[in-house]
Amino acid sequence: MPELPEVEHLRRSLEPSILQAAVGHVAIHRRDMVRLPAGVKHTVATLEQGLLVGTNIVATHRHGKQFALEGVDGRVLVIQLGMSGSVIIEHGPPPSGMAGKHRHVVWTLSSLIGADSPAATRESVHMSFRDPRRFGGLTAFASMDQLRTAWANLGPDALTVRAEALRAALRRSKRAVKAALLDQALVAGVGNIYADEALFAARVHPETPANLLDPAAVSELACSIRAILSRAVKAGGSTIRDYRDGLGQAGTAAADHRVYGRAGQPCVRCRTTLEGLVVQARTTVFCPVCQPTRGCL
Template sequence: MPELPEVEQVRRSLEPWVVGKTIRRVEVRLARIIRTPPNPVLFANRLAGRTVTGIARRGKYLLFSVPPDTLVSHLRMEGQYRLEPAGAPLAPHTHVVFQFTDGSELRYRDVRQFGTMDLVGPDDPLPPGLAALGMEPFDPRLTAEVLRACFARRRAPVKAVLLDQTVVAGIGNIYADEALFLARIHPQSPACRLSQAEAARLLAALRDVLTRAIAAGGSSIRTYADGYGRHGGFQVSLAAYGRAGAPCPRCGTPIAKVRVAGRGTHFCPVCQPSPGEGGTA
């Protein structure tokens, strides 16, 4: 699933080409992508004639401003946007087409069909997942003290808590593994037992990893590409994720893999000792 860096790169790639364009028509080719309003015809009719005035990101969500409404889009596993000229052949699994008055089209493609779109008015409730999001990793209000307080009553492994979008928004499997590696924290350490110093290291690691990943255009582990069709480059810099059996870049110990919160989790047994071996206690 695209995480914060990938969604941010999609936003940045679409912004200069989509903002300021007026929607002439919307073609919904797969109704279940549209959640709100539940009738895709109403969805299309409300958007006709609207101008895209901005594109924002919140966690893993894209927010297209089409005043007075906001189009909330979640890419889920394999959702992709592409800007194409009108009349260009439709790629397989293209489910929603936004036709602009200048003759260009923004096309949403999703092989697994897990992505969602909600058209939310100014007085409408936000989609539940969006409304429940925690703070953004780069929010200056998110300090080490605040992060530790978020962990304080959670006995679950710190990796599982990082994946909980109500705690910190936008973190998924890849960047949780990378941040924990950089912070030298074992992914199975109980979140509630992290010290203030460990919370500070983890927050700094999250911001460092995400900053570098955004600069590299995200990580293309499987099918991710931005609005230009470009793949990310950060996967070549991954220190832990997906490197089971490969040498740790710090100490040479083979990277281990376990399952935490149902997700494959990668770490160095030496650099990230378990709580019972001198790690987080």
């Protein structure tokens, strides 16, 4: 499942191809993947309006695992990747048949190349939203103000979260700290992979009650979250199965994983066998020596 590093790297990889591009056409293969504002019926016109047809993309934004495209006229489209979503730039015609399977929405974008030159030309590309498992989706907003209101329901962005904000968030939960980190209303952007990695780096046991972590442990955890996510973004994210960025490139962050997916293998610090348990229905890997149950108030 794409987490914050994968979404952030995807956003960055798309920008050179889509910023200032005009949205000329959209092919909608699954209307149920598009969410319009409350009270707006799904028609061809309203779907095209929500999917930014007729505007130019002037900015991208991200909070947690969600990212958004902003049009010059103020319209905004939020993209949520869910478990298996991706956004792909293709310079030729989009694939058809089995090769084009799961492309639920395909945009035709047009960019002016060499705008200051008499020989300026227009280049067209296709941008496809794919989601085989269909847990993601596209949500239209009329303005950035509406988007900010929606994103206010999420916790602080994990890429920049400071100890004070993390402490305030974790105090609200008596659940295991691993479960609290997965709650996007408390901290936005952390999923199963990076929760395990951050807890290991901070030497925090995943079942420690979130509200009982002492200030030093929370400070170390906040630092670990920021550092691990930043490294993962620079590495292009973690390609565990099929994640690719906007240009079809795999990420290499998985090579730096210390615990995720390594249950039964030796700890990279102390060589103790890593153990697995289940927290909030998620497989969790930790070191029983490096992550003892302590650091509580």
